[in-house]
Amino acid sequence: MSNKLLAIIPAAGIGQRFGKNKPKQYEYLNGNTVIESSVQPFLDCHLVAKIIIPISDSDPYITQQAFFNHPKVVLVKGGKTRAESVKNALNHDEVKNFEYVITHDAARPNINEGDITNIYNEIMRSNSDCSIFYIPVVDSIKNVHENLTEDKTDYYLVQTPQISKIDKLKPSLNSLISLDTAIPDESFVMESKNLIISRIQGRSSNIKITHIEDLELLNKFVTRTGTGFDLHTYKSGKGILIGGYFLKCEYEIEAHSDGDVLLHSIADSILGASALGDIGIFFSDKDESNKGLDSKNIIKFCLEKIKDLNLEIYNIDATIICESPKISPHRDSIIESLSCILKIPKSKIGLKATTAEKIGIIGQNKAIAVQSSVNLK
Numbered sequence: 001m002s003n004k005l006l007a008i009i010p011a012a013g014i015g016q017r018f019g020k021n022k023p024k025q026y027e028y029l030n031g032n033t034v035i036e037s038s039v040q041p042f043l044d045c046h047l048v049a050k051i052i053i054p055i056s057d058s059d060p061y062i063t064q065q066a067f068f069n070h071p072k073v074v075l076v077k078g079g080k081t082r083a084e085s086v087k088n089a090l091n092h093d094e095v096k097n098f099e100y101v102i103t104h105d106a107a108r109p110n111i112n113e114g115d116i117t118n119i120y121n122e123i124m125r126s127n128s129d130c131s132i133f134y135i136p137v138v139d140s141i142k143n144v145h146e147n148l149t150e151d152k153t154d155y156y157l158v159q160t161p162q163i164s165k166i167d168k169l170k171p172s173l174n175s176l177i178s179l180d181t182a183i184p185d186e187s188f189v190m191e192s193k194n195l196i197i198s199r200i201q202g203r204s205s206n207i208k209i210t211h212i213e214d215l216e217l218l219n220k221f222v223t224r225t226g227t228g229f230d231l232h233t234y235k236s237g238k239g240i241l242i243g244g245y246f247l248k249c250e251y252e253i254e255a256h257s258d259g260d261v262l263l264h265s266i267a268d269s270i271l272g273a274s275a276l277g278d279i280g281i282f283f284s285d286k287d288e289s290n291k292g293l294d295s296k297n298i299i300k301f302c303l304e305k306i307k308d309l310n311l312e313i314y315n316i317d318a319t320i321i322c323e324s325p326k327i328s329p330h331r332d333s334i335i336e337s338l339s340c341i342l343k344i345p346k347s348k349i350g351l352k353a354t355t356a357e358k359i360g361i362i363g364q365n366k367a368i369a370v371q372s373s374v375n376l377k
Contacts, residue, residue, distance in 0.1 A: 004049035005120060006098040006166070007042045010085035011035055011106035012056045012078020024209050025106040026061040028310040029218055030377065031274070034209060037109035039067050045116045048102070050094050054078035054085035083173060083183035090170045101169060103186050104161040107209040109218070111161065118200060119163050126198035129168045130190040133159040133202030159202045162186045168195055223314050223375040226273025230264040231369040233361070240368070242320065242327075243351075244296055244337040249325035253368070256285035260295035262334070262370045263341070266316060267295070269374035270302040274309055299341050311376040313342060317350035318372035323365040327353035 011025050025035040032040075042048045052074045055062050067073050076092055078085040086103060095101075102119065104111060115133070123131040137152040164186050172193045176183055183189060190197055209215050237252025243262040253259025267279045279298055283290050306312065316338070320327050327334070331351055339346045356362035362369055 129195035228268030257293035263295035265370035
């Protein structure tokens with residue numbers, strides 16, 4: 001199986017530097033645990049045939065992970081150190097089927113399939129014994145003992161994933177462990193035996209979570225985006241609901257529910273960003289029980305769904321498209337209503353209005369539409 005990879009993702013650590021009772025790999029990030037995000041690209045990558053995950057004997061969280069019982073995944077007993085966990089994984093029967101092993105940190109969740117492919121291609125190209133990702137040092141560095149500034153161009157940072165030839169890594173690792181050597185990663189093992197190592201530049205966004213502020217940093221920048229669109233026709237009436245706000249005018253909305261086109265579009269955005277589908281799946285217009293349904297209940301349902309996924313709304317932007325009624329005089333009231341319904345600050349709600357320039361059914365003043373987007377974090 002020389003064209004297929006074995007992956008090892010050690011996950012037996014307790015993360016003492018992280019500062020929380022729960023191991024860092026089981027903290028939530030963008031709706032998934034850190035380890036779920038770290039493992040998923042290996043599940044999706046066609047190059048990876050098997051993933052061995054060393055875990056602690058007393059791990060109470062592993063059965064709750066999305067990849068638990070996945071046919072690609074094998075769980076083994078971890079060691080007291082990362083190196084011992086990798087050793088235990090390399091002793092598994094599955095290993096004999098592979099020539100190359102790719103190792104990755106369970107707490108490095110910004111990995112993607114492209115990284116796996118790139119590092120595999122590098123070891124194939126270079127025919128080295130080990131290939132690694134590196135990033136240049138951008139900050140000034142000082143010598144701890146002499147408090148002197150070093151030339152940062154003489155150094156670089158090493159990341160995972162790293163890929164190695166198994167027949168070189170396994171005996172080298174066993175040798176160093178027998179000598180009670182502190183082993184930071186696989187490239188250290190290979191260089192200690194004067195084996196050939198090649199490198200390619202990695203990504204600064206491929207962050208390893210070590211301290212709690214690392215998780216906070218990733219949570220600030222990792223979002224999921226969804227879009228929504230809804231359109232309803234008019235009939236004569238006394239007003240329309242828009243974002244939960246009743247706007248008096250000479251129209252009503254033709255709809256199975258209450259016809260709140262703004263809330264419908266936002267609901268689709270939320271469900272899209274959370275990969276749950278659209279409101280038609282959960283609130284069919286063929287279901288008579290949904291006749292006249294209050295759209296605020298649809299939003300409440302969506303908020304409960306994303307809460308179950310450990311997600312929350314980061315911001316919303318929406319554009320109302322109609323010839324009339326005029327939206328601008330009511331903009332602040334609509335945003336106030338949305339803030340209450342969505343349970344987010346008004347500062348996180350963008351709302352615009354435009355016309356269809358007399359084009360189509362909206363331009364003929366027979367319909368209203370809303371285009372929206374939402375970011376979840």
